[in-house]
Amino acid sequence: MSTPRSATATDAVRNPRRALATVVAVVFVDLLGFGVVIPILPFYVRSFGVSDVFIGLLAASYSVMQFGFAPFLGRLSDQRGRRPVIMLSLAGSAVAWTIFGLAAEFSSLFGVAAGVAVLFVSRMVAGAMGGNIAAAQAYIADITPAERRAEALGLVGASFALGFVFGPAIGGLFASDAVVAVARDVFPAFVPATPFSLPSFAAAGLSLTSLAFAAAFLEEPARSRGTAPRTTLVSQFADALRDPRLRGLVVAFFLVSVAFSGIQVMFIPFAADVYGYQETQTAFLLTYIGVLGVFNQGLLVGRLSRRYRDSSIAVAGAVILLVALAAIPFSPELGGLLPALGGPAYLTPALLALLVVLALLSLGNSLLNVALTTLVSKATSAETQGSAFGVTQGAGSLGRTVGPPAMAALYVFTYWSPFVAGALLVLPILAILLGIARRRFDASADVDAAEGPLPPSETDGGEGSDR
Structure with a gap:
């Protein structure tokens, strides 16, 4: 063994x-x-x-x-x-x-x-x-x-x-x-x-x-080297899509890349057209998102992974990302529901609502991307980690090729449509992740039933592992 x-x-x-x-x-x-x-x-x-x-x-x-x-x-x-x-x-x-x-x-x-x-x-x-x-x-x-x-x-x-x-x-x-x-x-x-x-x-x-x-x-880490014969890009993707452990994850990587890359491209025109911001203000907003990403991915995700399963974190990230994408174009209207605030004149209710929505966007994207990557690493053998990550990164690159021009065309049609389309693309991702979470929960229940009650020191959920 x-x-x-x-x-x-x-x-x-x-x-x-x-x-x-x-x-x-x-x-x-x-x-x-x-x-x-x-x-x-x-x-x-x-x-x-x-x-x-x-x-x-x-x-x-x-x-x-x-x-x-x-x-x-x-x-x-x-x-x-x-x-x-x-x-x-x-x-x-x-x-x-x-x-x-x-x-x-x-x-x-x-x-x-x-x-x-x-x-x-x-x-x-x-x-x-x-x-x-x-x-x-x-x-x-x-x-x-x-x-x-x-x-x-x-x-x-x-x-x-x-x-x-x-x-x-x-x-x-x-x-x-x-x-x-x-x-x-x-x-x-x-x-x-x-x-x-x-x-x-x-x-x-x-x-x-x-x-x-x-x-x-x-x-160089000491590990087993892969000995599989030389394969083409198409065959690697075909193998990944035939593998039930990887198929859904590859599709999820593609869809999240289409949605998020398109929104990244169209957010600056949105901020200029709806909020009247120029380059400096939009740069501050992008820096704000980046700082939040550092905190979320550098600190928060690690702590959550010790307490919760990776599949559960991925589901939570998808839900938060869906809500944030759908809310971005309507952030001025959401700001109208907030009471008048004191402080600097530039901190309007509409801007405050946008900052909250962008914080949710960063959180959802961080949780989803890290959890998806972790699920890929656990779904493959030691000898094929690089190939699996290469395929999923390739799927993400394909999504980043499709997303920006598609979302730009939607933006020309109406300013809110790319954000709503991005939210709709998260729905199949959520369905995939819910299926993974359910299968892992069922597998865990079967193992627990076969092994009997765990000792008290082992009933804490396994430090976030997807057993």
Whole structure:
């Protein structure tokens, strides 16, 4: 009889705490680089004199490549190791960001078409290398016992949120006139120093920093290597959809990505059209959501996972997310139900209602995403963790390809429709999760009936495990 995975996970590395801290730091620095470029991307595209449609196409090109490469990199990490795949992805990201910063130079030398083509090449390379998250999640599953896995995976989610909190601020700093002026004095003449190139080079530097950190401190976990034959992307997805343990989770990842990515894109137009906010105010709202995400995924999810089953947390997250999505477009009307408040003039009842709804949105998304990831890790064997995470991340990337253009079309039709559509997409996710929760409850009841009454010290629910 094989040894349970949760009993041997912490033996995979010499120092599990340091290994966990290292991989979370690597993900954070890499995502920080991604966040650096967010403020300048739309303006960079417009500097080429092309339509704003290209902004959406660039986002789609990234997600399509991530969809194609995430399962491949996940399977490769099963066969060749987590550490080399993570390092390969970080090196590729550094190359992609460097090319991105040089696109304007190509445009001046070879024409606008060449410059735009370079933008697409850089985003496609970055998307292909974006599959390193699957390897990082699998690494955490390798070194973390099952009962602590939700808490550990929540730290990865928190590093995502922190990257999007601090990254845009750093990007704005590198794009500022003062920093650009200093760079032009310091850099040699052949290195472009513009508000667009400097944030791109900063992102490349952060990826290289993360690569050096991984090379120095990230050890490969001792585990069984997968020996499955080489398979195609389509066959990996077909296998996952045939597997009753993974089928619903893959569908859930796709649907939540369609809903949430579309809402992310359309929230800023909503805030501008309904609340009259400009870039600064919407940036504060996004920072507010990011800070809440850090707290929810870094602290709250871990504590809840010790008390409740992962399937129960996922159900709760789906319900909260559904309510928040449906409430966003009607937050001004909800604010009208609140009494007049004292304090700053800008803190209107409508804004207070929006802040409450956004807090629910962050909470629901945090609970749902971390719990879904944990359920995937527990539904697969030690040898196929990377492949499973690669498939689910690929499903998420496909959803992020479909969601933004679909929700944008709905927004043109009527401003509230993308948010309501997002809420409706959560309904099948909720049905899937309720089915998983019911099956796990029935399985737990069967085990308890077969084993008889538990000793008093074992009647606390198993520290949140899905037994």
